[in-house]
Amino acid sequence: MTAQAAPLSGQDGPSARPVRRRFSWAWLGLLPFGIFSTLFLVIPTAYLVIGSLQDKTGAFTLANYSGLADPGIVDAYGNSIEISLVTAIGGGIFGFLLAYAVINGGLPKFLRSALMTFSGVASNFAGVPLALAFVFTLGRVGLLTVFLRDGLGIDMYSSGFSLYSKIGLELVYMYFQFPLMVLVIAPAIDGLKKEWREASDVLGANSYQYWRRVALPILTPSLLGTVILLFGNAFGAQATAYQLTSGLIRIVTIVISSQMRGDVLFNPNLGYALAMGMVVIMSASIAVYSLLQRRSERWLR
Amino acid sequence: MTVGFGPRAPGALDSIEGNAPRRTKPRPRRLGSIVWWIVFLLGFLYFFVPLFATLIFSLKRPPFGDAFVTTVTDSELLGALGYSFVVAILTVIGSVALIVPTAYWVRLRLPRLRPYVEFVTLLPFVVPPVILVFGLLNTYSHPPVFLTQTNIGNDVLMVCAYIVLSFPYMYRAVDTGLRSIDIRTLTEASQSLGASWPRIMWSVILPNLRVAILAGAFLTVAIVVGEFTIATFLGRQTFAPFLSILGDHDPYEQAAVTLVSFGITWIAMGLIGFIGRGSRDRIQVAGAH
Amino acid sequence: MTTTRSLPLLMTLGAGIVLVAAACNGGGGATTAPTGAAGAASWTPDAALLASAKTEGSLTTIALPHNWCDYGDLLTNFKAKTGLTINELNPDGGSGDEVNAIKQNQSGGQGAPDVIDVGLSFGPKSVADGILAPYKVSTWSTIPDSAKDKDGNWYGDYYGVMSFEVNTTVVKTVPADWSDLMKPDYKASVALAGDPTVSNQAISAVWAAGLSNGGTLDNAQAGLDYFKALNAAGNFVPVIGKTATVASGETPIRLAWTYNALSDNDSLKGTPPIKVVVPKTGIFGGMYVQAISKYAPHPNAAKLWMEYLYSDEGQITWMKGYCTPIRYADLKARNVIPADIAAKLPDTTGVVLPTLDQINKASDLITKNWATTVGATVK
Numbered sequence: 001m002t003a004q005a006a007p008l009s010g011q012d013g014p015s016a017r018p019v020r021r022r023f024s025w026a027w028l029g030l031l032p033f034g035i036f037s038t039l040f041l042v043i044p045t046a047y048l049v050i051g052s053l054q055d056k057t058g059a060f061t062l063a064n065y066s067g068l069a070d071p072g073i074v075d076a077y078g079n080s081i082e083i084s085l086v087t088a089i090g091g092g093i094f095g096f097l098l099a100y101a102v103i104n105g106g107l108p109k110f111l112r113s114a115l116m117t118f119s120g121v122a123s124n125f126a127g128v129p130l131a132l133a134f135v136f137t138l139g140r141v142g143l144l145t146v147f148l149r150d151g152l153g154i155d156m157y158s159s160g161f162s163l164y165s166k167i168g169l170e171l172v173y174m175y176f177q178f179p180l181m182v183l184v185i186a187p188a189i190d191g192l193k194k195e196w197r198e199a200s201d202v203l204g205a206n207s208y209q210y211w212r213r214v215a216l217p218i219l220t221p222s223l224l225g226t227v228i229l230l231f232g233n234a235f236g237a238q239a240t241a242y243q244l245t246s247g248l249i250r251i252v253t254i255v256i257s258s259q260m261r262g263d264v265l266f267n268p269n270l271g272y273a274l275a276m277g278m279v280v281i282m283s284a285s286i287a288v289y290s291l292l293q294r295r296s297e298r299w300l301r
Numbered sequence: 302m303t304v305g306f307g308p309r310a311p312g313a314l315d316s317i318e319g320n321a322p323r324r325t326k327p328r329p330r331r332l333g334s335i336v337w338w339i340v341f342l343l344g345f346l347y348f349f350v351p352l353f354a355t356l357i358f359s360l361k362r363p364p365f366g367d368a369f370v371t372t373v374t375d376s377e378l379l380g381a382l383g384y385s386f387v388v389a390i391l392t393v394i395g396s397v398a399l400i401v402p403t404a405y406w407v408r409l410r411l412p413r414l415r416p417y418v419e420f421v422t423l424l425p426f427v428v429p430p431v432i433l434v435f436g437l438l439n440t441y442s443h444p445p446v447f448l449t450q451t452n453i454g455n456d457v458l459m460v461c462a463y464i465v466l467s468f469p470y471m472y473r474a475v476d477t478g479l480r481s482i483d484i485r486t487l488t489e490a491s492q493s494l495g496a497s498w499p500r501i502m503w504s505v506i507l508p509n510l511r512v513a514i515l516a517g518a519f520l521t522v523a524i525v526v527g528e529f530t531i532a533t534f535l536g537r538q539t540f541a542p543f544l545s546i547l548g549d550h551d552p553y554e555q556a557a558v559t560l561v562s563f564g565i566t567w568i569a570m571g572l573i574g575f576i577g578r579g580s581r582d583r584i585q586v587a588g589a590h
Numbered sequence: 591m592t593t594t595r596s597l598p599l600l601m602t603l604g605a606g607i608v609l610v611a612a613a614c615n616g617g618g619g620a621t622t623a624p625t626g627a628a629g630a631a632s633w634t635p636d637a638a639l640l641a642s643a644k645t646e647g648s649l650t651t652i653a654l655p656h657n658w659c660d661y662g663d664l665l666t667n668f669k670a671k672t673g674l675t676i677n678e679l680n681p682d683g684g685s686g687d688e689v690n691a692i693k694q695n696q697s698g699g700q701g702a703p704d705v706i707d708v709g710l711s712f713g714p715k716s717v718a719d720g721i722l723a724p725y726k727v728s729t730w731s732t733i734p735d736s737a738k739d740k741d742g743n744w745y746g747d748y749y750g751v752m753s754f755e756v757n758t759t760v761v762k763t764v765p766a767d768w769s770d771l772m773k774p775d776y777k778a779s780v781a782l783a784g785d786p787t788v789s790n791q792a793i794s795a796v797w798a799a800g801l802s803n804g805g806t807l808d809n810a811q812a813g814l815d816y817f818k819a820l821n822a823a824g825n826f827v828p829v830i831g832k833t834a835t836v837a838s839g840e841t842p843i844r845l846a847w848t849y850n851a852l853s854d855n856d857s858l859k860g861t862p863p864i865k866v867v868v869p870k871t872g873i874f875g876g877m878y879v880q881a882i883s884k885y886a887p888h889p890n891a892a893k894l895w896m897e898y899l900y901s902d903e904g905q906i907t908w909m910k911g912y913c914t915p916i917r918y919a920d921l922k923a924r925n926v927i928p929a930d931i932a933a934k935l936p937d938t939t940g941v942v943l944p945t946l947d948q949i950n951k952a953s954d955l956i957t958k959n960w961a962t963t964v965g966a967t968v969k
Binding site for chain 1: 341435555
């Protein structure tokens with residue numbers, strides 16, 4: 001499919017002097033990004049690492065990390081991972097479908113820009129306003145709850161549903177997960193050249209075969225990458241969950257917040273250790289993603 | 302492989318725009334069209350019913366629509382929202398200026414560094430804003446770089462923090478966009494025509510990344526307008542802190558403001574998208590076979 | 591119902607009586623003498639202090655919502671009387687945020703607060719952390735001893751009582767006591783105003799519930815048990831009760847400090863109508879304290895602010911916000927409280943105010959066990 005031009009960089013092994021100079025040239029291109037990241041990202045994160053190894057007086061200690069074994073905290077990590085995974089996969093699937101619908105699904109063109117711009121706003125509609133919006137909709141006296149109960153005779157709450165549960169929280173999280181998926185996967189869907197579909201049709205393939213053999217393999221690295229993004233997005237969310245469950249469903253971000261800022265519990269060093277745990281989990285998922293991406297990118301060669 | 306200038310040759314970018322000229326027989330109507338309408342409808346309901354419920358709540362205070370009247374006449378709201386938008390635009394500019402060249406360069410010249418750069422751009426995801434802002438305060442709230450001393454310094458710090466927050470989204474969007482265009486060929490062709498690096502970035506790469514950059518820009522604007530923690534700790538009266546305080550003493554106005562700001566931000570996004578629709582004369586590559 | 595009155599309360603009353611007698615003989619310091627029953631004299635700033643504050647130019651406050659104890663009026667009046675500007679940080683912040691702000695801005699700058707208003711337990715904690723600057727206001731002697739640090743590092747400012755904020759459109763029979771909340775009439779109605787692992791107000795609600803349930807100030811376990819039962823009965827709504835959720839009917843009964851509930855009633859202006867009920871038993875008081883930061887960029891402005899808050903005018907403005915000011919006994923004895931304001935203050939007879947040790951112990955117990963005791967049933 002793609003005839004690659006000869007690679008520009010000195011990837012074909014070291015040779016004589018030009019390669020050394022080329023390498024240092026290339027690295028210069030990363031300098032602005034490198035400096036900026038160091039100043040505003042790496043240094044604050046360093047505080048995080050150092051702080052997690054200190055106690056309140058500044059002495060070195062590993063107690064914060066051993067504190068992570070506390071069952072309440074393990075539970076918090078479990079909840080966070082579960083909620084993030086569910087909303088990442090669920091959000092990924094429906095977000096992808098939604099994006100595909102407006103881009104390639106034969107809908108009127110204005111719907112595409114409407115959905116894109118709406119997604120821009122909705123992807124960060126979180127915290128108290130979002131929680132309240134859902135309370136007004138699906139709370140015990142919410143619009144939809146009342147409508148279903150009085151209009152259609154379906155009483156959600158007596159059948160066991162509650163907005164103030166993990167399921168409810170996941171449902172609310174989707175409000176910013178779907179749009180995020182839509183926005184980030186759109187360029188990839190655009191990259192599905194129409195010629196490929198036409199070629200596949202001409203060769204006699206049906207829709208299923210097209211998807212299985214052409215579209216999905218091409219989209220997989222982007223899909224995976226975006227799902228990881230969604231996972232991280234959900235993992236880091238805090239304000240919405242806080243408002244909706246008043247801390248009864250313990251997730252890591254709320255525990256961190258209460259350690260760093262609470263009126264009562266006050267052990268910022270434990271907070272740093274918890275955050276380090278988050279970094280480890282995210283790094284693990286990024287590593288998994290990189291592995292999968294390298295495998296699936298072979299399809300593009 | 303064809304490279305076309307001037308009058309637009311039909312190519313890959315047209316399909317991105319959705320403007321593919323009809324050159325063969327009309328495509329057979331895919332069975333899925335109904336399915337896609339249903340998908341869209343479900344999405345529409347999911348997104349709009351909660352907004353509708355918020356609207357109903359905001360109208361509850363008599364006289365009818367009073368909460369909206371208070372909203373429109375609230376000068377503090379305009380100030381906070383305007384301030385947030387200005388900060389958002391500055392953040393987008395900074396983020397694009399930093400990320401696009403970086404992503405491009407990494408893809409082109411330093412592919413082995415890509416996992417590391419990706420990791421750095423994903424760090425802001427993992428580090429909770431509370432901890433990021435604590436780290437920033439620890440670093441910049443005293444000499445030598447005493448940014449928090451002045452209001453301008455705090456503003457600068459906030460914009461830089463927001464640029465950092467936008468990294469994951471902007472990088473992912475730009476990277477996805479770069480994946481679907483053949484930057485090697487474009488770059489080589491441009492270089493063979495004598496273009497300098499800035500020219501390549503500005504005239505060749507950026508236009509081809511329009512969709513991706515717009516997606517990243519949308520996300521960044523939304524992040525900045527909705528961001529609460531960092532603004533609060535730096536003492537900046539942006540929109541999100543304002544909204545939070547409002548809710549404590551006037552929930553109806555808070556609901557009205559939520560909806561109004563949702564609408565305004567949506568319109569702003571639409572404007573950005575419209576402006577970004579830009580010039581038509583650009584170099585295109587008609588798909589690599 | 592507690593069988594013994596708390597010591598602090600006795601001391602407060604006793605101190606009040608003694609000090610009234612002393613005040614009749616002593617002078618008033620920098621503040622002007624009260625003019626009598628018609629109302630307190632308005633505050634005029636001490637000239638020397640004002641001059642040095644003016645060279646600083648402004649005051650930086652933190653975590654002072656305008657409708658919390660009528661800080662809105664206090665801030666406006668202070669600006670008008672002194673000509674200083676006020677830089678208000680983080681109105682939504684909690685006590686932890688205020689202390690963090692001091693610690694993180696030790697070199698000054700825009701983010702460094704001059705003065706803080708924090709929960710009682712933060713007073714001694716901050717002294718131990720070494721971040722406070724002592725100052726004794728001119729009306730120092732009229733502040734009860736139990737409510738201040740002897741070296742002047744922190745001093746109580748006001749207190750409120752845990753109450754039920756009831757949306758009477760949704761709740762037809764208004765509950766009168768903690769035990770009423772368990773009734774099936776109040777299914778899915780009761781919520782806390784915060785997260786009990788984070789918010790002082792929420793912890794106090796849990797503790798207060800326990801007081802009427804066989805608990806004491808020394809043992810808050812009864813409070814946890816109460817909420818476990820409340821949750822099992824289906825009456826507890828595990829969402830953070832906000833003005834919006836009270837108004838929408840999602841949490842028609844919210845457990846909040848009297849001053850918050852009453853100011854909600856004011857701001858909602860009858861849509862919906864709110865009734866604030868101080869429960870018959872388990873009347874629990876929570877006190878806040880003022881302090882000046884050691885690293886205050888404007889120390890003289892800070893002192894001037896304190897003089898204002900502890901003047902008669904300042905204290906009465908707090909009463910306008912439904913908070914019971916710490917010099918209440920003194921003001922009442924000198925008969926300087928305007929009648930209309932006195933009428934609006936909720937009746938808090940029988941209030942128990944916990945000591946520092948009790949607060950620390952109860953907070954520890956509640957924050958550690960909330961999720962496991964009550965959360966177990968919330969899936």
